Amino acid sequence: MKAHKQTIDITMQNDLVIYNTLSRKKEKFEPINAPHVGLYVCGPTVYGDAHLGHARPAITFDLLFRYLRHLDYKVRYVRNITDVGHLENDADEGEDKIAKKARLDQLEPMEVVQHFADRYHENMDDLNVLKPSIEPRASGHIIEQQQMIDSIFDKGYAYESDGSIYFDVEKYNQSHKYGKLSGRIFEDCQANTRELAGQSEKRNPADFALWKKAKPEHIMRWPSKWSDGFPGWHLECSAMSTKYLGEQFDIHGGGMDLLFPHHESEICQSTIANGKESVKYWMHNNMITINGQKMGKSLGNFINLEEFFQGKHELLEKAYSPMTVRFFILQAHYRSTVDFSNEALQASEKGMQRLLTAVNNLSKIKASDESTVKVAELEAKCYNAINDDLNSPVLISHLFDGVKMINNLIENKEKITSADLDLLKKLYTNFVNEILGLKDEEQSAGNDNKLTEVVDLMLNMRIEAKANKDWAMADKIRDELQKLGFVIKDKKDGFEWELK
RNA sequence: GGUCAGUUGGCCGAGCGGUUAGGCUCCGGUCUGCAAAACCGGCUACGGCGGUUCGAAUCCGCCACUGACCUCCA
Numbered sequence A: 001m002k003a004h005k006q007t008i009d010i011t012m013q014n015d016l017v018i019y020n021t022l023s024r025k026k027e028k029f030e031p032i033n034a035p036h037v038g039l040y041v042c043g044p045t046v047y048g049d050a051h052l053g054h055a056r057p058a059i060t061f062d063l064l065f066r067y068l069r070h071l072d073y074k075v076r077y078v079r080n081i082t083d084v085g086h087l088e089n090d091a092d093e094g095e096d097k098i099a100k101k102a103r104l105d106q107l108e109p110m111e112v113v114q115h116f117a118d119r120y121h122e123n124m125d126d127l128n129v130l131k132p133s134i135e136p137r138a139s140g141h142i143i144e145q146q147q148m149i150d151s152i153f154d155k156g157y158a159y160e161s162d163g164s165i166y167f168d169v170e171k172y173n174q175s176h177k178y179g180k181l182s183g184r185i186f187e188d189c190q191a192n193t194r195e196l197a198g199q200s201e202k203r204n205p206a207d208f209a210l211w212k213k214a215k216p217e218h219i220m221r222w223p224s225k226w227s228d229g230f231p232g233w234h235l236e237c238s239a240m241s242t243k244y245l246g247e248q249f250d251i252h253g254g255g256m257d258l259l260f261p262h263h264e265s266e267i268c269q270s271t272i273a274n275g276k277e278s279v280k281y282w283m284h285n286n287m288i289t290i291n292g293q294k295m296g297k298s299l300g301n302f303i304n305l306e307e308f309f310q311g312k313h314e315l316l317e318k319a320y321s322p323m324t325v326r327f328f329i330l331q332a333h334y335r336s337t338v339d340f341s342n343e344a345l346q347a348s349e350k351g352m353q354r355l356l357t358a359v360n361n362l363s364k365i366k367a368s369d370e371s372t373v374k375v376a377e378l379e380a381k382c383y384n385a386i387n388d389d390l391n392s393p394v395l396i397s398h399l400f401d402g403v404k405m406i407n408n409l410i411e412n413k414e415k416i417t418s419a420d421l422d423l424l425k426k427l428y429t430n431f432v433n434e435i436l437g438l439k440d441e442e443q444s445a446g447n448d449n450k451l452t453e454v455v456d457l458m459l460n461m462r463i464e465a466k467a468n469k470d471w472a473m474a475d476k477i478r479d480e481l482q483k484l485g486f487v488i489k490d491k492k493d494g495f496e497w498e499l500k
Numbered sequence B: 001g002g003u004c005a006g007u008u009g010g011c012c013g014a015g016c017g018g019u020u021a022g023g024c025u026c027c028g029g030u031c032u033g034c035a036a037a038a039c040c041g042g043c044u045a046c047g048g049c050g051g052u053u054c055g056a057a058u059c060c061g062c063c064a065c066u067g068a069c070c071u072c073c074a
Helices: A002-015 A052-070 A097-105 A109-126 A138-154 A169-176 A186-192 A233-245 A256-274 A305-310 A322-330 A342-364 A375-387 A392-410 A418-435 A449-467 A471-483
Strands: A017-020 A025-028 A036-041 A074-079 A158-161 A164-167 A208-213 A229-231 A249-255 A279-285 A288-290 A338-340 A486-491 A494-499
Touching: A002 A375, A017 A279, A036 A052, A036 A233, A052 A074, A052 A109, A052 A249, A052 A279, A052 A288, A052 A305, A052 A322, A052 A418, A074 A233, A097 A109, A109 A305, A138 A158, A138 A164, A138 A208, A138 A229, A138 A233, A138 A256, A164 A256, A169 A186, A169 A256, A208 A233, A208 A256, A229 A233, A233 A249, A233 A256, A249 A256, A256 A279, A305 A322, A322 A342, A322 A392, A338 A342, A342 A392, A342 A418, A375 A392, A375 A418, A392 A418, A449 A471, A449 A494, A471 A486
Parallel strands: A036 A074, A036 A249, A249 A279, A288 A338
Antiparallel strands: A017 A025, A158 A164, A164 A208, A208 A229, A486 A494
16 A cells, blocks of 8 residues: 555656746756755745735745645745845835835834734735745845855956946846846847936946945945945845755746846846856746736735735625635636636635535545445546646646545445545545645634533524424524524534534 | 737636536525525536638637736735
């Protein structure tokens, strides 16, 4: 039995295919140094509460992390926290996002960082997103970033201008061809990059900052040989991924909006500093839209995760649990946009409940001496789906086919051997709990003991009324409880209820 | 304006040359004192116009529309 499982896993490992943004193709996943896998994902800039948009990459790469671990890879997952250097407008001019928030709230920048990092972690825990192996902060790696600048400078791809250091994109383009990830052409970037006042210290509008001299009022600053200042936004990811995953590593992930210029710039920095391509597979999750539009601060349509969980937002008809949000996101493929709507969320909520109920009901199935169901086939379909560039929607559709199988087994419409039953249970534990990361949230609600006793009492009285064929009393108890928001479910031998 | 995606049934959302994706809704049935819940079953769509092919939602061309990035944002 164990030996059998091993063979399956080894086969499955060899079958994983992921879409590489670099080649715009699906590629067989082959780690540089198996069984070790290095995974780097761009984390949040912690100057505000996490919203639905933050949940997408977190859940997408959590799925990848979980699946790679399921395949017995030794994964080192690094997801950074940006706490310095990310400027307004993602430009090379403008106020630091953290510093601005600190100024507005009259706090130390690190108070802002601590507060929102803590909130982010709470939200991620709620969503059942596993903690990364390492969660480095940009401000803790100033030395590493300065060393990387030195390296780029020594190789002649950076220049100083009034205390700031810029990456020389034109020179890079001549020797390495700029734009291989985003598909942009250097000349177009020159023509289309907006020329801001104050950018004149750059030789070329497409150049980006590696180190910025701090203006007198700028509070987040570190000494350097060039000036008192702070690192450029793109640099932190290159410096930290190199430090923890090495000069070459397997997968770099992030949102599609980071593809340009952030990831393109990372490639430039790492290629020059390390003398070689650093990332083997680039993966990008798509955006979440609301009523067909991307969420954006300027559109005023972004919804915080906390607001989802509490139902406190004008666009929300009700609260949606973290698992509902997670399931909703997993029901679309990560490279597709997914459009938020109350109707879609509610569809996911019901569907997920049906799936999780079936999982709980697996224990009710009794084994026979033959099987009329094809469990091994179902398992193969599930692995094929997840192996195909993490196709979670197709995986989920197969799991729903299995739900029908489970329900029919419970009602003895189908038969299953004990070996197949073990496989079926393992299949659902693996895919639903371990890989998709779904868990039943039902238990915690309405655990007020007195309330439970009173409601149970009422419903037991109703059973007596029914036994006496006192339908008026039975219906009265039911209807009144329903008015108060209780959902009453009659069962063959009793009842179940929950408070909405 | 440049670059890149996409347009699938009432709603969401897979598919990427031939087979029922799946979920929710809706409709029927089982169960029930009646309901609800639960379960089972049913519901054949691919923006428009041409073309390639024995065969196209899937490939090609044109048109229309939507979105993303280049500016905030994951």
